[in-house]
Amino acid sequence: MSIRTAVVLSSLLLLSGCTGVAPSTPVPAAEPAPAIDREPTVTPAPRPTAAGEVPIFSTRLPSPDAPVPPVRVRVPSVDVEVDVIPVGVRKDTLMELPEDVSVAGWYRYGSDPTTGAGTTVIAAHVDSLEYGLGPFARLKGAAAGAEIVVTTVDGAEHRYAIEGVSSVRKEDLPVNQIFDRAGPERLVLITCGGQFDREALRYSDNVLVTAVPVE
């Protein structure tokens, strides 16, 4: 699979202080057509045409596909309904998360529900010393087939059906699959679970809810 390349040319025109007569830009004259003398029967060879189709990208301003961030996620069957805000990455490379357990974070560098490919990742703390137990603690009780509704900032509702719920050791978390941006459309909700290490204040597992779009 080849790299996706796009090009853009910003239309900045310059304000160089330089003026003066431009030296001739190197525009060589086109080769004169061969003269046809006394041989009217000779047809000029057709000029070759470009081999194959080569995509050409022209002067467009960079128009990054503006994401459509999720703002709310609901899992009615387990009484989960939380606000969602865009989050990035922490210095230690872990996904950033809202401190408040009743607010989830959407991984803003990945897919959103309108991207058409890849996984929309939404995660929240299962609990915190400050806020106590959060709604995402109930995710592990969700059943396959149950509905998840993600509302995006444009007000649209995107419906998903739960495919599975699982608990995975954190060190085994398949981050490349979960944070995939090119594969089939999916929604993954993540929180913590498993055993709790009271010294490290750390759970052993991530609880993952994977879901697929419902037509």
Next chain:
Amino acid sequence: MRSTLLAGTTAGILAAAALAIPANALSDTAADLSVLHGVPDTPVDVWVNGELTLDDFQPGDLAGPLELPAGTYSVAITAPDAADDSQPVIGPVDLPLEAGTSYTAVAHLGADGAPTATLFTNDIATTAAGEGRLTVRHTAAAPAVDILAGGQAVVSGLENPKEAVLNLPAGVVSAAVAVAGTTDPVIGPADVEVAEGVNTIVYAWGSAEDGNLQLAVQTIGGLHSAPGGVNSGQAGLAADPDPSIAGWTTAAALVLLLGAASGAVLIRRRAVASNGR
């Protein structure tokens, strides 16, 4: 991998771990070649190994990427509508292309204003989660320049036809180009988006003397990597019961059921031992 299925299936996300292919993977046998036309005012034809490949290619346009089997290619650039590549304006130049590598060949002006061509190798290494890459290339008829971001020189003394590569947190950079050692922009400032997981390649092209210095931007995406993990709890309120304690509970229940004192002692000792305390 130890994973516990709590409901349904997770085949889609957990089963295919071995099949992860980096989004930026190039073929083992082919190279990607893009071509940028950075000579002002002059449409050209581009010939590869004697074949007309780009017809009437306009200044500021970028073509490709072409996926080409690894090897050395002879590239000649002629005036538009030339009958063949026997009278090139630039070249012919030999471009050695290695498999699994991304290149951009740029037809541009040298520092002295004469047309030339430069083959750049694009950095398609994976970027850290949350970061993007900014590559700056000097392909203009202009002296050495400094690249300014937010008014500060982030690249100093960049000469034609050199490049500088920076890995930066994703975001918008207000970039400008100034003659080396000065801060008065000759190009920009312009807002350049350094998108996450993307190599944003900015070319300064044109001629300072002719007053047509410009920027061209090429982007190569799919270089992103995933966050290292998700640490989403800190209080232990949602923890599963400790399995050793669960074992003790089960053992205790068993004792009650059996009602056998000797067995109880034995099982109890085992449970305590497995509890590690």
